[in-house]
Amino acid sequence: xxxxxxxxxxxxxxxxxxxxxxxxxxxxxxxxxxxxxxxxxxxxxxxxxxxxxxxxxxxxxxxxxxxxxxxxxxxxxxxxxxxxxxxxxxxxxxxxxxxxxxxxxxxxxxxxx
Amino acid sequence: xxxxxxxxxxxxxxxxxxxxxxxxxxxxxxxxxxxxxxxxxxxxxxxxxxxxxxxxxxxxxxxxxxxxxxxxxxxxxxxxxxxxxxxxxxxxxxxxxxxxxxxxxxxxxxxxxxxx
Numbered sequence: 001x002x003x004x005x006x007x008x009x010x011x012x013x014x015x016x017x018x019x020x021x022x023x024x025x026x027x028x029x030x031x032x033x034x035x036x037x038x039x040x041x042x043x044x045x046x047x048x049x050x051x052x053x054x055x056x057x058x059x060x061x062x063x064x065x066x067x068x069x070x071x072x073x074x075x076x077x078x079x080x081x082x083x084x085x086x087x088x089x090x091x092x093x094x095x096x097x098x099x100x101x102x103x104x105x106x107x108x109x110x111x112x113x
Numbered sequence: 114x115x116x117x118x119x120x121x122x123x124x125x126x127x128x129x130x131x132x133x134x135x136x137x138x139x140x141x142x143x144x145x146x147x148x149x150x151x152x153x154x155x156x157x158x159x160x161x162x163x164x165x166x167x168x169x170x171x172x173x174x175x176x177x178x179x180x181x182x183x184x185x186x187x188x189x190x191x192x193x194x195x196x197x198x199x200x201x202x203x204x205x206x207x208x209x210x211x212x213x214x215x216x217x218x219x220x221x222x223x224x225x226x227x228x229x
Contacts, residue, residue, distance in 0.1 A: 031215050040122070042204060042219035050214075058216065090158065094215045100146045100208040102217055104158040 003027045006091050006105040014113050019078040021108050023091030031095070032074040033102065034058075034066060037088040046089075049074055081112040115140045117207050119220035126195055127228050134190040134223045136205030142166075145209030147181065147188045148217065152202040164188060166209070195227045 004025045013019050023032065030051050035043040045058030047066040055066055063085060067075045078085055091105040116139040126132045138147065149161040162172060164181050172179045176193045192199055202224050206217040 033216060035217075035219075040221055042117075042119075042221045043206075043217070044219070045216050048214065048216055056214070088156065092217075100215045100217075101148075101160065101163055102208075102215070103160075104150075106157050109156070 004091060004093055004103050004105040006089075006108050008108060009106065010109045012111045012113065013081055015082055017081050017112075019081050019110065021076045021089055021091075021110070023074045023076070023105055025072050025074075025091075025093045025103075025105075027093050027095070027103060028071075029093035029095050029103075030071065031093060032068070033092040033094070034064075034074070034076045035090045035092065036060065037090065037107075043090060046076065078110075078112075081110075083112045086110060086112045115142075115145075115207055115218045117205050117218050117220035119203075119205055119223050121223045122221070123224045123226070125226045125228065128197060129194050130227075131191060131193050132195050132225065132227075134192075134203050134205075134225065136188045136190065136220060138186050138188065138205070138207045140186075140207060140209070142209055145207060148206040148208065149179065149188075149190050150204045150206065152204065152222070154201070158204075161190075161203075192225075195225075197227050197229055200225060200227045 007022045033048040034046040037043045049068045065077045089108045092102040094102040118137045145166045147164040151159040178191045180189045202222045205220040
């Protein structure tokens with residue numbers, strides 16, 4: 001089984017809808033991250049969390065919120081989706097003791113119509 | 114601020130050619146980590162290598178090699194005798210620095226097309 005899983009893998013929704021993307025990990029890492037990938041822009045950090053009580057904004061947090069329900073679960077929400085949030089979303093975990101190497105989920109392809 | 118630049122947006126080569134993907138980074142920190150990831154057409158991110166700032170030794174892994182030069186802030190990636198399966202988007206990324214949040218700063222990515 002994969003160490004970092006994301007659900008759903010693909011989602012098409014309409015403008016104004018609330019969407020939640022979920023991430024689960026079995027690696028036992030404290031640190032979790034949400035990134036967004038757009039063509040020509042690489043991946044950009046949305047939010048990150050060091051533990052259940054710690055949430056931090058990344059480079060592009062506007063329009064997004066997150067919840068760290070447990071060490072193993074980190075959810076990303078779009079409260080009112082808009083078309084320019086159409087992108088590929090990745091969840092990742094890392095162990096700072098392992099030189100910041102990050103382990104990525106398979107990605108969620110989100111389309112907002 | 115930290116920044117990673119991959120100036121080559123797209124590269125096209127014929128199979129068996131050697132190809133080098135450039136990566137230039139900016140950071141004021143003395144301790145940092147550099148990474149390369151591969152993203153094949155299926156979309157997942159595949160970890161290729163990590164380099165620590167205090168280790169400038171070049172590395173070779175099969176047909177892949179990496180040249181890390183702190184003097185020019187570069188971490189270039191060479192594929193020798195390219196194959197069609199090497200076709201993918203390749204990302205260079207930087208991590209570390211103040212507070213060491215572990216977050217990665219990615220370059221824009223280089224799309225490599227290897228033609229048969």
